[in-house]
Amino acid sequence: MTAPTPTTLESVRSPLPREANMPAVAPGFGSLQSFELMQRAANLLASSTLVPAAYRKTIEKTDRYGNVTESRENPNALANAVVALNMAQRMGADPLMVMQNLYIVEGRPSWSSQWIIAAINGCGRFSPLRFEITPLGRKKVPYTSFEWKDGPNGRRVREERRQDVDIDDLVCIAWALERGSDTRLESPPVSIELAVKEGWYTKNGSKWQTMPEVMLRYRTASFFGKLYAPELLMGLTTVEEAADIVDINPDGSYSVNRTTLDEMRAGRAQPADEVPRTAAAEPAASTGDEPAAADAQPSHDDDTGQGGPEDGHLQDGFQFNESGLVQGIREDIASATTPEDLDLARSAISGVSDEATKAELNAAASARMRAIAAAADEQPQRQQQQRAGAPRRPRAPIGAE
Template sequence: MTQQTTSLAQMQTSAVAPPKNDAPMSLLTGSGFEQLQRVAKALAGSTLVPVQYRAFAETKEYGRVTGHVPNPAGLPNCVVALNMALRMGADPLMVMQNLYVIEGRPSWSSQFIIAMLNSCGRFSPLRFDLSEPGKSEELTYSATFWKDGKKVTEQRKAKIKHQTCTAWVIEKETGDRLNGPTISMQMAIDEGWLTKNGSKWLTMPEVMLRYRAASMLGRLYAPELLMGLQSREEVEDFIDATADGAGTYSVDVNDLRNKEPEAPSIIEEDGESVDTETGEIVTDSAENATETADPATETTETATSEPADTDGLAFE
């Protein structure tokens, strides 16, 4: 009797309360993708995430915010960042704060790379061998800036001191010391990193030496932790930055590559559109078919409801 009462209570509870959806977030299953989109939508509405993940982007004029426009790529970017966080086992907000998209390619901040190496458990804390400053050298480089509303390029001179930096860790499993590639100021000069417009190699060379040495070591000995991505500083050093009127630096990839502008993030053609909330593709063919069917139905009803005009017709 007790067993029957318990079974009846369970049946009533299951009939009233909907089953809990505890499907893990995933891009490969329907229920998991729904969960992923719900979290991504919540993050896209937050102001704590970087602008490329927000549902609305700021419009600026001379460094001041003048309004907001919809950002259709915000929700998809959140989905991609969440997927990366799941694969890495990291906090989604931490990934978003340290993931930079430059020229359509994601890259990590150097601080995040150092944090990943120190917290993975495979190595000892990251250390650097920084040499003493050597001889000074005077360099001539081109600087682009704005003056009286016009872009001006002038030749400038700077003095640098030659130094080298090597990042190293101790592998806990074997006890071996793993040395990364040696980064030098001469390498920065030869590769063109130091003379880039807005380069930090001129203002903080010791920090940039450490950052570059850490990212090189990480991609050499632990590429799975970084998912094969470069550091933000590495990506910026391989493209040209141009100063704008707001005092910041921007990159026009279309001018550098001499290519046509890229397509928008969401393409609408052939009557298809993407619902940014659900991620589903909505076609207008079914709606148009329904709309065209309604007038046909009304015409049929009108034709059948009115009596036929039989005047002047002879029937046998």
């Protein structure tokens, strides 16, 4: 039995505050006090402008001069901050550092590759991570792509296309020495040819084409961490891996099949007299030559960024108005009646350049999805009530005859 704390004259004159006599509480989900403390900490971080947009209470839309033109509340900010705080507590890491390197992709968090490399180097179990890159020469690699075309019943169907791409092949291996045994541990090799066959290289806007050596190091570091230190990653993938599957926006939202749906949008926006031009360009693209580059006008080069109006850009050789895309997405979200229709509208959000507009469209799509789900849940009950409340046909009295 613990001895009672002796009472002195000084303690009676200057008693300690009530909080000093309370037991220490750590943020978490184990008790009411710990959960309330975690919510208070999450509320503090969600009010900061240093955290990414997915964790902020208020999402602000700015013009090109940086002036705030519109602001709205983010209903998921507090919940996202609580999840990030929980992960930081379990890993013993700083909450702000976790938020800066954690991305929410389709409801599953993903780490940045820099975080994974830093975690492997700082865990103390391995020597600093090193990379070996070996050139394999130039080669032609076949790959399969898909495009959408108009079907016989009015719906668009996906067709498979087989093409070849010329690459300067490289192979990379991440390795480190295990502390205590000096055993060399290596990751599985990753090459540019593998990136082409997996579809990472040929995605629209893929970093594999512009910075292949960086992406090779990131991917091999992820494989190394998954094999030899999965507890550091907590079973999560890297944001680069997730970007090769779905398209991630900087505000933490995501969209699926960006290239395919961009093609669908472009095909729907083209006038009828331009269809033969697009159809004629397809056989030329499969020959390996570059006639498309010759047909493009120099004044509209996407790399210079000098062509087109401020709110538009070039897409498939045609001027693309971004404000029209935003309006079309809003109309598609409002008119969606099934989850498939909503997914189609949601996937086109990746073509919007303004991050605040992206967040607004994703929030509208989430609200529409909840409405569709609620309507689907109410429909069976409504039908049952209609069957139960249907009046019976009156029966005629039986005659004496």
